[in-house]
Amino acid sequence: MKRARMLYGLSVVAILALVLSACATPTPQVIKETTVVKETVEVTKVVVATATPETVPEKKGYKIAMVVKNLGNPFFEAAKKGCEEAAKELGDECIFQGPATPTAEGQIEIIDALIAQKVDVIAITANDPDALVPVCKKAMDAGIKVVTWDSAVAPGGRQIFVNQADMEQIGRIEVQMLAEMIDYKGQIAILSAASTMTNQNTWIEWMKEELKDPKYKDMELVTVVYGDDLREKSYTEAQGLFKSYPELKGIISPTTVGIAAAARALTDAGLCGKIALTGLGLPSEMAEYIKSGCCKEMALWNPIDLGYMATYVSHLMASGEITGKPGEKLTAGKLGERTVVDDGAGGGMVLLGPPFKFNAENIDEWKNVY
């Protein structure tokens, strides 16, 4: 009997030891992350998403927390590089965090912990623009600046929006690219991400707007399908598209996962060239298909620059150099000067710039960058 009790104690101690070691050692694999991540950007002393020794009392720089939709997503991994680069230039600390799966719940939990840590700025790209509003308000109440980038939190939950490109422009440009490819004729379809994502939904609205122009009178948008930003689902959805619409001439996929999956599906089905594809894609993922002609042209902003810009804006917000009001001027390091403009909802917005078009001519110089 005594032994049983002793055993029990032993097992408790053993479990505790494990938990302790798990918490105490900064998980090694994560540190490696900064070095593993592709090439180009020189690794800085910036600590990313790891257990750091608590900050020293006197402030060296601002603590900028970048919260992304989920970790392990290529787009955000690229943005992280920009964050690190800018943080190094500014002497700030870049905390890069995100949930394992792209859910609002996970992001809220993270933001709560960031509020508790009293970071200076939270720069967030939202999984759900509305669900995050309350927690973002809470952060603002706690004196934390809330910057939103990429996928915006609804106006009530942000102080400034770093927009990768004008929503309207992105929507319209995708239709224009596709129209060029199919000669302004035929059925087209859209393969989107999850049905809840703000960005995609807004762009699709603008696409529909653009399509009202009489020059597109021979083009017909037959359907919008959702691949949930899951590769296999997007793949199946793309397949479904060209099966159920045998007359289909073109697909627009305003999401990096979707366009890659669609390109794959087109290649596998031998429909490259018969059905045109465009949208927003990562050069590294799409290089193969652009070269093969499956996707002649696509657009994207530079996610590294986006992360860089968001970090600069965060820094300026924290230092009080800008407040997020339209009309303010700022200098975002290597990206040069920008002006805060009206976001249409009464708040301020900074534009990264026009989306960049990738095609067979320039893809090689970008495919190794992001």
Add this chain to the structure above:
Amino acid sequence: MSVIARKKRRSVLLTIAGVRETGISIFILLLVVVVSLRSPYFLTVSNIKDVLMDIAILSIVAIGEAMVIITRGIDLSVASTLALAGMAVGMTISSHPEIPPGGALLMGMGIGAVLGSVNGLLVTKGHIPPIITTLGTMSIYRGLVFAISGGAWVDADEMTKEFIGMTKGEILFIPNLVFMAGIVAIISYYFLNHTSTGRQIYALGSNPTAARVAGIHVHRNLFLAYLISGILCGMGGVLWISRYASAQSDTAVGFELQAIAAAVVGGVSTLGGSGTIPGVLLGSLLLGIVVNALSLVHISPFWKLAVQGLIILAAVVTDALLSRRLQQSRSAEGTS
């Protein structure tokens, strides 16, 4: 009782025993007829090929899952195992493009075997209930995917043409992927139905206590089921990254529920001891056809999940009612 009467009884029993697969086959046929009336494209060779390609990986994983469920267990870690094996293989081939596709496949199966063994050891030696073991390893393996990749990904550009081509080619008009799933199914069928180890897997799922008394190595066979499930997931992982030409840390999230659904719809009882490979294949096929059909007949994508749910429920309920009637007719026979 006369010989004739005995023969007759046997044939009746055989027919009833076949009902499980018959029921789902009829359902599939009905669906096919309805959908092909609505969409002329449905019954074309290329669409059928596509459906088969789509369900190939699912059925490979579902077969492993079915073996585990037959032993009264469950494997929630299949999707994570698949992703981990896929990521490890993807990273290896991107740095060692000289590895042939076959080698990559073997490597994936090896990694799957290791992960499956961990499950098997925890269940047999650790005496942890399967659902808890695999709930735990589901998170652990998924985390490992992130850890080994550092959040990075492997994309089409980093894979060799041969590797991506592995799942693309055709042998005698049959897509490679379907061919491979077919081989897996045939080997598994043979294993489960014609080897004594296979029969023992059924036996221990049917009555674990009796299995022990009958001198069956319960632990060895249980371990084997998890091992096989792991190997098939590993194989699925390599095929997956070849097919979609990409390995990421969120590959196949939620796929475990699809695998379980395919097995359950195919008549594998979650109470253990029963279920067949043809059933699992039909289950995967049904799920595949539903997804395909919904997009072909232009039903809003938002209906998909609800329809899938209804089909799973329908399958479970019909199966239960059928087997209950089977049992009733049997006991009636016993007295007459």
Add this chain to the structure above:
Amino acid sequence: MTSLTKAPPKRFIMLSLLLRWEWLLVLLIIVACFVNASLSRYFLDVDNLFDMTFNFMEKSLVALPMTFIIISGNIDLSVASNLAMSAVIMATAFQSGLNIWLAVLLGLCIGTIGGLINGLLVSRLRLPALAVTLGTYALYRGVAFVLLGDLVVKGFPDSFIYIGQGNVLNTPVPVPLLLFSVMAVVFGLVLHRTAFGRLIYAIGNNEEACRYSGVAVNRIKVIIFALSGFMSALAGVIMTARFGSVRPNIAAGLELDVITAVVLGGVDIFGGQGSILGVVLALFLMGITRFGMSLKNVPGQVQSTLIGFLLILAILLPQLLRRFALRSRG
């Protein structure tokens, strides 16, 4: 030997008290707090600690009936989907002009009906709960999508928002925490002190014997599944109020967290054993561990990996040590 009234031997009582799983959890919580406090100076802060609970109260509410269900030898995979379905229906009703509190009531009814359907399929048709709730897992989430698609419902009144985001009066205690505390006490008393609770254990241990003893097994099963549906809907209401908005994809994957907590809380996955106290402790252990890791900015994937390890180790280690001791004894 003759009189059975005598109490069990003292050593027996002592031992069974000491060996309670709950003590292990208490110890783990203390250690987790200690570790967190020493690693982060933000941890031991009353406001932070209370605030942290917002994040797992929905799970906790659902974990209470899940404890009943698992003790009775069943499982409910559909909780998160049911949560989403009832929240979506509540929200659409509100949007179409229904008074918010009536809409809440409607949501709770829908959730209960969802649970009722599970219960009826499991008990009347004697289907395995795993298979049934796997089906409704897809179905209920599907219904949420059919109803709301890519839309969002927001603009709830402040009085409603308060139940998901507010604090009780002027204290730092969040409203959901208070609600959960009350519910936990109620569920604990029902499970451990009433005839209904006893019958749940009895069914989990031997359903057939219960039938033979005239226990209304089916009715009890239907009730606990309906209860699970009701609590899922309640969690849906809280979550809606906390987010201030509803989309059909809320609470995806919540069921696995709930089951993890219940099992970590010492409930036997095969039924018949477990306590509400253990589950509550496990919920807080998980919450504190996650919060601590978030404070140290440990990536999400690594967090769930550690919870996975915790789950397996918590069950494996006592066993391994016992076996080791037996071997060393000879």
Add this chain to the structure above:
Amino acid sequence: MDGEIRSEPILKLVGIRKAFDGTQALAGVDFELCPGEIHALVGENGAGKSTLIKVITGVHRPDAGEILFRGEPVVITNPLDAQRLGIAAIYQEPTLFPDLDIAENIFMGHYPLRRFTRRVAWRQLYDQAARTLRVLGMDLDPRTRVRGLTVAQLQMVEIAKALSFNARILIMDEPTSTLTLSEVAELFSTARQLRDAGTAIIFISHRLEEVFGLADRVTVLRDGHYVGTCNVSEVTPDELIRMMVGRTLNDLFPKSDVKQGSVVLRVEGLTKEGVFRDISFELHQGEILGLAGLAGARRTDVAQAIFGVAPADRGKIWVDGQQVAIRHPKEALALGIAYVPENRQQHGLILPMNITHNVTLPILQQFARMGGWLDSRAEAQTAQEITTRLDVRAAGLWQLASALSGGNQQKVVLAKWLTTRPRILILDEPTRGIDVGTKAAVHELMSTLASQGMAILMISSELPEILGMSDRILVMNEGRLVNQFTRAEATQEKIMLAATGSSSA
């Protein structure tokens, strides 16, 4: 004590000890088995017979002692080792695989395999299985799935399974407890055939008449100790009982002598399609009505139909002159009917729960105060009263049902049903697998209850019990009531004739 030695013992156990959680199940047991003998192993429940068998078959490993097989010491670590030595066992509870067919069950663990492919040789499997079934006189297709077979059929498959090994040592652990007399006779002749062919058989039974009818030698165990071995021809039943219990029992079946009252239960034309047909009888206050028949005569089904576990399709039931419809045991309970099921561990008890909780299960609502709150003091008091009355032996009411001996478990089941204060008590094989002492206590209790006016319907396959306890005897055969006797006119022969009546066709 040893009789003539037929040959060298094939199996010899020396000083076997085995303890579970501190309880000494076997405290130094010796045992010897020779080829070509049937060796009975007897003792009260908890004497250690089953543990000894499990040691021999490798399910348990002994803490101390030696096993000699043909004079060589062997270590049997698992059932497979035992199989390799040619040891086969038939257990009390059938250990079959419901999802597999009969042939697969028979050959599980040693399928005939094709030489090169290692593939299961199905035709050979089914042929051999059919042959084995024929040897046992069993008319069943080997492809029939086992789920849904009757208990007797399951038992037969078990025996076929053991025979399929060509076992040199065959262990039969109460194989007859679920068999009918004709089946028992068949089994015995098979056993004798095997013995004459040189197989050594260990035979365990509670029925002494079977021991005397079949065995050559008998070994007695008591409380895990070895008491002695003797030739069956040299002992009397009384001597044997004395060795088993350490005392003599004069009257195993105390007769009830009660004045019968009015009809409390009347059943008319009760029919369940394909199970039983047209069952009609009356049960009086203070009467013990015996229900005899072979296994598979569907007596249990009738009882379960009356109790509402598996309601009948047609027919009427009156309780106290009121016609009633019973669809669920709860309703039967409310009418004052109680049913002590045949399968104690599966249907009677909740093994992982303590005595109190088991006893109060059907009447739990009585202890529910406001809001369903349980009055645990009143609950414990009720449990204590009834268990004291029935003399349940346990360390305390907190003890788990699983820790009790078979006899005490049955007493707890009886206690559970008596707390419901039934007026009609249905007992299904009330003394199966119970040691002699408890058996007598149960019979005494039945008498007392009847004398207090309770109406008892007793299903039993033990003819002496039926003859000794019943005021009237009904006989069922293949789902029908075939005959009825008063105690005065009933004899073993008459009952058997009725029970087997037309079944030989």
